Amino acid sequence: MQVITEHWVGDRLIEGAGTAHQDWLNWSGLHQLKPLDLSMRFPVGKRVVVIAPHPDDEILGCAGLLQQLADLKREIILVAVSNGTQSHPDSLMYTPEQLNTIRPAETQQALETLGISHRVKRIALNFMDGEISRQKHQLQQALTTLLSPDDILVSTFDQDGHPDHEATGQVVQQLANDTHLICYQVLIWAWHWASPNDQRIPWHKTLKLPLSAQQLHNKHKAIGCFKSQLEVDHSTAQPPVLSKQTIQRMLMPYEVYLCG
Ligand SMILES: [Zn+2]
Numbered sequence: 001m002q003v004i005t006e007h008w009v010g011d012r013l014i015e016g017a018g019t020a021h022q023d024w025l026n027w028s029g030l031h032q033l034k035p036l037d038l039s040m041r042f043p044v045g046k047r048v049v050v051i052a053p054h055p056d057d058e059i060l061g062c063a064g065l066l067q068q069l070a071d072l073k074r075e076i077i078l079v080a081v082s083n084g085t086q087s088h089p090d091s092l093m094y095t096p097e098q099l100n101t102i103r104p105a106e107t108q109q110a111l112e113t114l115g116i117s118h119r120v121k122r123i124a125l126n127f128m129d130g131e132i133s134r135q136k137h138q139l140q141q142a143l144t145t146l147l148s149p150d151d152i153l154v155s156t157f158d159q160d161g162h163p164d165h166e167a168t169g170q171v172v173q174q175l176a177n178d179t180h181l182i183c184y185q186v187l188i189w190a191w192h193w194a195s196p197n198d199q200r201i202p203w204h205k206t207l208k209l210p211l212s213a214q215q216l217h218n219k220h221k222a223i224g225c226f227k228s229q230l231e232v233d234h235s236t237a238q239p240p241v242l243s244k245q246t247i248q249r250m251l252m253p254y255e256v257y258l259c260g
Pocket of ligand 1: 053054057162165
């Protein structure tokens with residue numbers, strides 16, 4: 001993720017604390033979503049390609065999915081669109097050059113914490129963090145060379161509110177449509193700006209993936225690996241990029257994916 005001081009696309013404004021995770025948990029609509037049948041929807045022989053705009057999106061959004069796919073022994077490719085180098089503007093603690101190394105290393109540590117690093121092959125595309133919406137054509141070209149007809153794609157919601165998340169989601173969905181691949185989009189920032197039963201989210205297309213207590217515990221530990229996103233930046237007096245509320249929202253007992 002990038003600094004959350006303020007981001008918006010259209011009416012999807014990311015500012016302040018966002019909707020409390022308890023409000024989501026109190027919403028019966030969340031519990032009534034249809035479950036995602038993993039073994040049926042991610043069958044043997046398919047490769048799963050997770051396309052993450054920033055290092056941490058794959059864990060915040062998909063740590064449960066990744067653990068369950070690894071249990072099913074599926075082949076998993078993690079495509080890192082950017083290395084998240086712009087998360088700390090003007091920082092002396094975390095310069096873009098440092099973040100270019102630190103943030104991919106945090107993802108690696110998180111995958112090791114989940115015990116699935118041996119099952120995930122990471123491919124870095126090195127697009128500029130914060131600029132993905134201006135490079136959609138290049139992203140489409142880069143992904144085209146990587147994908148195969150047996151792939152199932154997982155990316156960010158194309159109306160997630162963060163420009164990089166939306167651009168990535170749009171490119172991946174378009175590619176999926178053009179090449180007849182299945183594509184799932186995970187909600188990340190939508191939990192912040194949306195509210196229960198928000199009509200800006202096509203709930204009828206969503207499926208929930210329940211996480212076991214152990215998977216949730218592992219996900220919490222894996223999120224803890226993103227130290228650069230969890231610390232106060234003393235050089236700029238900026239709060240942590242990932243607030244407590246953001247982390248709580250990502251530790252609900254479900255991950256929610258849109259399909260088709
Ligand atoms: Zn992100």
